Structures are given as structure tokens and as C-alpha cells.
Amino acid sequence: MNPQSLQTYFDGAAFVALSPLIVIALGLLLLLLSSVLPVGRSVSNLLMLGTLLGSAALHARILASEQVPGLVVGRSYAADHTSAIWGILFVLGTLIAWLYSLRYYEDERAFQTEHDVLMLATPLGMMLMAGAHDLIVFFIGLELLSIPLYALAAFRRSRTKSVEAGLKYFLLGAFGAAFFLYGSALIYTTTGSISLDAFADDARRSAILGEPLALAGIALVAASVFFKISAFPFHLWVPDVYEGSPTPVTALMATGTKAAAFAFLMNAAVILPHSAANSVALIALLTMAAGNFAALVQTDVKRMLAYSGIAHAGTLLLAVAGSLAGDPKAGAALEASLFYMGAYVATAGGAFGLLALLERDGEHTTTLDGLRGLGQRRPVIAAALTLFMLSLGGIPATGGFLGKYLVFSVAVRADMTIYAALGVLLSVVALGYYLRVVIAMWMQSQPEGSPSVDSKPVALAATFASAVCAALVLWMGILPRWFLDTM
Amino acid sequence: MSFPPEHLLLLSAALFALGVLGFLIRRNVIVSLMCIELMLNAANLTFLAASRLHSGSETPDLQGPIFTIFVITVAAAEAAVGLALIIALYRLKQSADIDATTEMKG
Numbered sequence: 001m002n003p004q005s006l007q008t009y010f011d012g013a014a015f016v017a018l019s020p021l022i023v024i025a026l027g028l029l030l031l032l033l034s035s036v037l038p039v040g041r042s043v044s045n046l047l048m049l050g051t052l053l054g055s056a057a058l059h060a061r062i063l064a065s066e067q068v069p070g071l072v073v074g075r076s077y078a079a080d081h082t083s084a085i086w087g088i089l090f091v092l093g094t095l096i097a098w099l100y101s102l103r104y105y106e107d108e109r110a111f112q113t114e115h116d117v118l119m120l121a122t123p124l125g126m127m128l129m130a131g132a133h134d135l136i137v138f139f140i141g142l143e144l145l146s147i148p149l150y151a152l153a154a155f156r157r158s159r160t161k162s163v164e165a166g167l168k169y170f171l172l173g174a175f176g177a178a179f180f181l182y183g184s185a186l187i188y189t190t191t192g193s194i195s196l197d198a199f200a201d202d203a204r205r206s207a208i209l210g211e212p213l214a215l216a217g218i219a220l221v222a223a224s225v226f227f228k229i230s231a232f233p234f235h236l237w238v239p240d241v242y243e244g245s246p247t248p249v250t251a252l253m254a255t256g257t258k259a260a261a262f263a264f265l266m267n268a269a270v271i272l273p274h275s276a277a278n279s280v281a282l283i284a285l286l287t288m289a290a291g292n293f294a295a296l297v298q299t300d301v302k303r304m305l306a307y308s309g310i311a312h313a314g315t316l317l318l319a320v321a322g323s324l325a326g327d328p329k330a331g332a333a334l335e336a337s338l339f340y341m342g343a344y345v346a347t348a349g350g351a352f353g354l355l356a357l358l359e360r361d362g363e364h365t366t367t368l369d370g371l372r373g374l375g376q377r378r379p380v381i382a383a384a385l386t387l388f389m390l391s392l393g394g395i396p397a398t399g400g401f402l403g404k405y406l407v408f409s410v411a412v413r414a415d416m417t418i419y420a421a422l423g424v425l426l427s428v429v430a431l432g433y434y435l436r437v438v439i440a441m442w443m444q445s446q447p448e449g450s451p452s453v454d455s456k457p458v459a460l461a462a463t464f465a466s467a468v469c470a471a472l473v474l475w476m477g478i479l480p481r482w483f484l485d486t487m
Numbered sequence: 488m489s490f491p492p493e494h495l496l497l498l499s500a501a502l503f504a505l506g507v508l509g510f511l512i513r514r515n516v517i518v519s520l521m522c523i524e525l526m527l528n529a530a531n532l533t534f535l536a537a538s539r540l541h542s543g544s545e546t547p548d549l550q551g552p553i554f555t556i557f558v559i560t561v562a563a564a565e566a567a568v569g570l571a572l573i574i575a576l577y578r579l580k581q582s583a584d585i586d587a588t589t590e591m592k593g
Contacts, residue, residue: 135554136553136554136557139554139557139558139561140557140561143561143564143565147561147564147565147568150568150569150572151568151571151572154572154575157575158579160579160580161591163572163575163576163579164576164588164591165591166572166575167516167572167573167575167576167588168588170568170569170572171516171519171520171523171569171585174520174523174565174569175510175523175526177565178506178523178526178527178530179526181526181527181530181558182503182526182529182530182533184530184554185499185530185531185533185534185537185554186533188533188534188537188550188551188554189496189533189536189537189540192537192540192541192548193550194550194554239591240591243591244591
């Protein structure tokens with residue numbers, strides 16, 4: 001490749017499109033450097049914060065501009081309004097997880113900078129996944145997200161549970177990635193292309209879908225993406241990994257990984273045949289059922305939230321099915337997914353974060369019994385957790401309610417009324433376990449003889465993160481117009 | 488000497504199946520890691536064979552080889568983290584067996 005052709009690959013538009021990613025990559029290198037230089041924690045904290053906010057600002061610039069860069073770098077990466085919104089969402093999820101992680105670790109506090117470096121690598125991977133327009137870029141993004149998460153899951157390496165979570169996540173994640181690669185290889189074998197462009201026009205697309213080898217490849221790729229969003233029947237790893245990982249890392253997994261995989265799924269839905277809509281809707285319902293019914297019997301709140309996350313993935317998958325079946329209102333499925341995921345990032349990030357906060361103070365919070373009487377002991381935290389539970393359950397006036405409403409209306413418009421009705425019923429089942437947490441906190445007293453905990457003052461970072469999450473949940477629930485207009 | 492690409496595709500399919508089977512059957516984590524590598528290399532072989540399938544006599548199709556190089560690089564990073572996790576497990580349990588990870592229900 002001569003220098004001239006390099007210029008056509010990386011021109012001004014490519015620079016604008018990739019600027020949010022470049023900022024993170026630079027911040028990552030500086031952060032690594034700061035861990036070996038004699039500088040204080042405050043410098044690396046500022047660096048982390050500045051990098052994340054800078055990236056979000058650059059995404060916002062793309063979002064605000066009339067002329068989006070579009071497909072750049074040899075049509076392999078797409079930067080438009082949608083990818084900019086996803087990017088801001090990823091930064092938000094990472095920021096929330098990071099703020100809660102600041103006072104979380106005890107034995108591993110000396111490695112906080114390494115922890116931050118790993119955490120900062122994940123949004124880079126997510127952005128690549130969301131903007132990917134060919135399979136290489138998606139693969140790089142997937143691994144840039146997954147490999148740091150394997151290490152983060154096992155970050156409390158003196159605890160068996162944490163190492164176990166890391167190892168399980170690693171083995172299954174790598175197994176899934178291998179499926180993705182073999183599937184891509186099969187797609188490449190039949191189409192001669194690894195770009196999503198190959199599926200762009202209808203004639204070529206139906207020719208490809210007639211080839212059994214290409215269908216097998218698409219099935220393998222879809223299976224690995226379904227694994228990442230924890231859809232039925234690939235959801236069994238989730239509770240163990242979520243329970244064993246350090247709670248701030250769980251917050252990052254629950255919000256970031258899922259959002260990134262959905263972002264790609266919305267882009268790549270073109271490679272699925274229209275006839276797949278019913279199967280996807282069926283998978284969506286089974287995922288919701290598997291998540292909700294398993295969550296009902298959990299006594300560990302972290303595990304319960306893991307199953308609830310599975311159920312939420314199922315709900316969102318219904319929007320994907322709706323868009324496959326052909327929602328007459330163009331772009332509504334995308335809008336619903338963005339809104340739903342936005343509300344979920346704020347809610348689940350806040351909920352897992354508050355659990356991390358309580359855990360640090362030595363409360364036995366990961367169990368339901370440990371939460372009993374929290375309303376008397378720490379009313380503000382209990383109130384915030386209540387708000388998040390109500391939003392996860394889809395109670396009106398919270399962001400979660402409107403997200404559900406938008407998703408189910410996509411399904412109804414796409415003639416999937418039965419699926420939507422069953423989905424609503426399953427959401428009612430879900431209220432059973434969300435309300436159990438609320439009842440435990442406010443209506444039951446602390447069990448006799450349990451050790452009294454001295455509640456340390458809550459760190460500023462965690463207070464700020466909780467306030468942001470709570471404000472977002474309420475704002476999206478009460479005044480959603482602004483969000484919907486931005487999309 | 489060169490093989491027809493179709494034979495290479497069959498070989499890589501067999502390798503992939505072998506990797507999947509091994510991953511599902513064997514309990515040792517190091518063997519599981521080897522099986523994953525086998526699957527990745529099956530994908531690599533498919534990419535290379537398919538690249539030959541799509542190449543003209545004058546214009547080589549480079550997408551397959553490029554993908555392969557990325558896969559090899561990423562697989563190295565992945566194996567590094569994987570082996571570190573296995574060492575962490577061994578330190579705690581004196582075993583590299585997947586059955587040693589029984590702390591949680593699933």
C-alpha cells in the first residue's frame with residue numbers, strides 16, 4: 001500500500017469519526033505511564049475522569065453536527081448519530097462502574113491503577129463493536145472488551161469466588177469467540193467478503209441466504225452474539241460470573257457488555273433473514289421466562305439482579321424481532337432499544353453500585369435477609385435502591401416503564417401482539433421479586449442478633465454516581481421528550 | 488505441492504469439531520484452553536483456504552490472511568490472560584481442574 005492510498009483510508013472524516021476512540025487510547029497509555037511514575041492517585045483519577053469525559057464530549061460533537069462522518073476507513077467503521085449515542089451510553093456505564101470502584105477494594109487497593117487501565121479499555125472495545133461495519137472490527141472490539149473483563153472478574157484474586165468467576169467467564173467467552181470466528185470464516189468462504197456491505201442489497205442477500213454454508217456461518221455468529229447478550233439458552237454463565245466478580249465490575253458487565261452487543265445486533269440485523277423474526281421473538285420470550293422465573297427463587301440480591309438482567313435482555317430482543325418482522329414506523333425499534341438500554345444502564349449501574357457500597361461497609365447485603373431494615377438504618381440508600389427496583393420492574397414515572405412501553409409497541413406494530421402480551425405478563429411476574437427487595441428494606445426489621453454495622457460516611461464519588469443514576473431514571477421517566485427528540 | 492481449497496475446508500471443519508468436542512468433554516482447564524486454540528486455528532485455516540478460493544490468478548484476496556493475522560495476535564493476548572487465571576486457580580486450589588470451581592451453584 002503506498003502512502004497515497006493510506007491517505008484515502010484515513011482522511012479527515014475518519015479522524016473525526018475515530019476521535020472519541022483515539023482519546024481513550026491516549027488516556028489509556030498515559031494512565032499506564034502514571035502507574036510507574038511517582039505521581040499520586042489524584043493524578044490518575046483526574047486522567048481517568050478527563051479521558052472518559054473527553055470521549056463523551058467528542059461523541060456529543062458528532063451527535064450535534066449535521067454532517068456525520070458515516071462509513072470510514074475503507075467502509076469498516078460507521079460513525080453516525082446512533083453510534084454517538086451508544087458511545088455516550090458506554091462512557092456513562094464505565095463512569096458509573098468506576099466511581100463505585102474507587103473505595104471498593106481493600107486488599108487490592110495497591111493495584112487500583114491497573115484496575116482503572118483495564119476498565120478504561122472496555123469502552124474502547126464497546127465503541128468498536130457498536131460502530132463495526134465489518135467482522136474484523138467487531139472481533140477486535142469484542143476481544144478488547146472481553147479480555148480486560150476476564151482479568152477484572154478475577155481481580156480479587158485471593159478470593160476463590162472471584163477467580164472462579166473470571167475463569168468461567170474466560171472459558172465460555174473464548175469458546176463463544178471461537179464460534180464467532182468460525183462463523184465469520186464460513187460467511188467469508190461463501191460470500192468472499194467480511195463486510196456487512198455484502199448484505200446491503202436485497203438480491204445479493206437472498207442469494208447468500210440460499211447457501212447452506214453461509215446460513216451455518218450466520219447461525220454461529222448469531223449464537224456468539226446471543227451468548228454475549230445472555231439470551232436463552234446461552235444465559236447460564238451469567239449468575240455465577242455476576243455473583244463472583246467484584247460488584248463494580250458486575251455493574252460494568254451488566255450495563256456495558258450487553259449494550260455493546262445490542263448495538264452490534266441492531267446494525268447486523270441485516271444479515272438475519274426476515275423469516276428469523278419469529279424465532280428471535282421466541283428466543284426473546286424464553287429468555288424473559290428463564291430470567292424472571294429463576295430470579296423469583298433467588299435469595300442473593302446480586303444473583304437475582306443477574307437473572308433480572310437476563311430478563312431485560314429478553315425484552316430488548318423483542319425489539320430486534322420487531323424490527324426484523326418489519327415495523328412500519330422506520331427507526332422506532334432503534335429508538336426503543338436506545339431508550340431502553342439508556343434507562344437500563346442508569347438503573348442497573350445504580351443498583352449494582354449501591355450493592356457495592358453496602359458490601360464495602362460490611363453489611364450482609366448480597367442476601368435478601370441482609371437488606372432487612374435498611375430503610376431505618378440508612379433511609380437515603382434504601383430510597384435510591386427502591387427507585388432502581390421500581391424502574392427495573394417498569395413502574396410508571398421511571399425510565400424503565402417508558403423503555404418497556406416503547407419496546408412492546410414496536411412488537412405490536414410489527415404484528416407480534418401475542419408475543420408482546422406474553423412479554424407484558426412476564427414483566428408482571430418480575431414485579432414479584434423486585435417488590436420483595438423493597439418490602440425487605442422498608443417493612444421488615446433487622447433480624448435479631450445480627451451484628452450492628454457502623455455505617456461509614458459514603459464516599460463523594462459514590463454519592464455523585466448514585467445521584468446521577470437516580471436523576472437519569474426519574475428524568476427519563478417523567479420528561480422523556482428531550483431524550484426522544486435527541487435520538 | 489498444493490491442496491485443493493475444498494480439502495482444506497473439510498480439514499478445518501474436522502479440526503473445529505474436534506476442538507468443540509474436546510472442550511465439552513475434558514475437565515482440565517489447560518486442555519480446554521488447547522481446545523479453544525484448536526478451534527481458532529480451524530477458523531484461521533478456513534480463512535486462508537477461502538482466500539485462495541476467492542483469489543484471481545493476478546489479484547490475491549487479502550481479507551482472509553489479514554483476518555488470520557488479527558486472530559493470531561488476539562489469541563496470544565487471550566491465552567496470556569487465560570494462563571494467568573489458571574495459575575490463580577492453582578494457587579488457591581492446587582488443581583487445574585474445572586471441577587475445582589464449585590463455590591457457586593451453576
